[in-house]
Amino acid sequence: GAVVSQHPSRVICKSGTSVKIECRSLDFQATTMFWYRQFPKQSLMLMATSNEGSKATYEQGVEKDKFLINHASLTLSTLTVTSAHPEDSSFYICSAIGGEPTDTQYFGPGTRLTVL
Amino acid sequence: AQSVTQLGSHVSVSEGALVLLRCNYSSSVPPYLFWYVQYPNQGLQLLLKYTTGATLVKGINGFEAEFKKSETSFHLTKPSAHMSDAAEYFCAVTFGGSQGNLIFGKGTKLSVKP
Numbered sequence: 001g002a003v004v005s006q007h008p009s010r011v012i013c014k015s016g017t018s019v020k021i022e023c024r025s026l027d028f029q030a031t032t033m034f035w036y037r038q039f040p041k042q043s044l045m046l047m048a049t050s051n052e053g054s055k056a057t058y059e060q061g062v063e064k065d066k067f068l069i070n071h072a073s074l075t076l077s078t079l080t081v082t083s084a085h086p087e088d089s090s091f092y093i094c095s096a097i098g099g100e101p102t103d104t105q106y107f108g109p110g111t112r113l114t115v116l
Numbered sequence: 117a118q119s120v121t122q123l124g125s126h127v128s129v130s131e132g133a134l135v136l137l138r139c140n141y142s143s144s145v146p147p148y149l150f151w152y153v154q155y156p157n158q159g160l161q162l163l164l165k166y167t168t169g170a171t172l173v174k175g176i177n178g179f180e181a182e183f184k185k186s187e188t189s190f191h192l193t194k195p196s197a198h199m200s201d202a203a204e205y206f207c208a209v210t211f212g213g214s215q216g217n218l219i220f221g222k223g224t225k226l227s228v229k230p
Contacts, residue, residue, distance in 0.1 A: 006159070034218075043206060043220045044160075093159050095218075105218055107152070107160040 003027055004096050006108035013084055014116055021079045021111045023094030029074035030096035034105065035067075038091040050077050074098070084115040118143045120209050122221035130229045135179075135194040137224045139207030142188060149190040150208040150218070151181055160206065166190065177201070202228045 003026040013019050023033060032051050036044040048064075050056040050071035058064045066088075068080040077096075081088055091112050095105040123138040141147055148167045152160040164175025171183040181192045190207060207221040 004159075043222045046218070091157075095160075104150070104162060104165060106162070109159040110157070112157065 002104075002106045004030075004094065004106050004108040006092075006094055006111050008111060009109060010112045010114075012114045012116065015085055016083055018080055018082045019084055019113060021081075021092055021094075021113075023077045023079070023096070023108050025075045025096045025098060025106075028096075028098050030077070030098040031074070032097045033071055033077040034095045034097075035069060035077075035079050036093045036095065038093060038110075040091075044093060047079075081113065084113070086115045089113055089115045118209070118211050118219060120207055120219050120221040122205075122207050122224050124224055125222065126225045126227065128227040128229060129197045131199055132196050135192070135197045135201065135226065137192040137205050137207075137226065139181075139190045139192065139221060140188055141190065141207075141209050143209070143211050145211050148210045149181070149183060150210075151175065151179070151190075151192050152206045152208060153177075154204040154206065154223075156203075163192070163205075197226075197228045199228050199230065202226055 005024045007022045035047045038044050046059050047062045048056045048058045048069050050069050052071050052074050056069035071077040091110050093110040095107045119142050121140045150165045151163040153163050154160050163179050164173045166173045166183045174180045179194045183190050204223050204225050206223045208218045
């Protein structure tokens with residue numbers, strides 16, 4: 001149990017376009033989902049926390065107009081990178097809480113974004 | 117300030133040797149402690165965690181970790197390394213029993229030599 005999926009696993013886009021990444025909890029209802037960004041050879045940096053039906057809470061320094069997060073249901077959260085630029089290229093990972101046990105975040109497999 | 121420190125960004129061991137990955141935290145409230153493993157181009161997989169109770173925690177793949185409050189440590193060990201253990205390992209902490217706000221260490225890359 002407690003499986004989280006992400007789609008797509010890898011995406012390449014042109015500078016200026018927008019990219020949507022989906023995060024799904026497959027076998028549990030995710031009360032809270034998190035979005036992280038990981039730069040090469042570095043740790044995960046929390047970007048935002050989202051609860052179903054409410055606005056996401058962004059970490060300091062994260063542009064909420066650039067990284068749009070929607071948590072429309074208890075099993076789906078989306079991250080849209082708007083007007084992507086090469087510096088947005090990164091590994092984006094989501095996680096979710098709600099499976100058992102409830103004190104543990106379960107992570108998706110990540111999405112590799114490359115902006116040309 | 118609450119923080120997590122992983123000593124050694126890169127650890128190399130021989131196959132069959134002891135694995136020791138170090139993690140220390142600083143906090144004024146009781147921590148929940150986690151170790152995650154990340155294989156190349158993949159997400160994070162939970163290895164083990166400590167919340168309350170027994171301080172020696174056993175996880176998957178033969179790993180275990182011991183919470184030592186006096187040393188503010190949660191080091192990860194495995195008696196005998198296997199080639200498949202080569203990966204990046206992250207120590208993470210939440211404080212005050214919260215379900216979110218995971219704070220990650222910078223990670224330790226484990227290499228296993230044949």
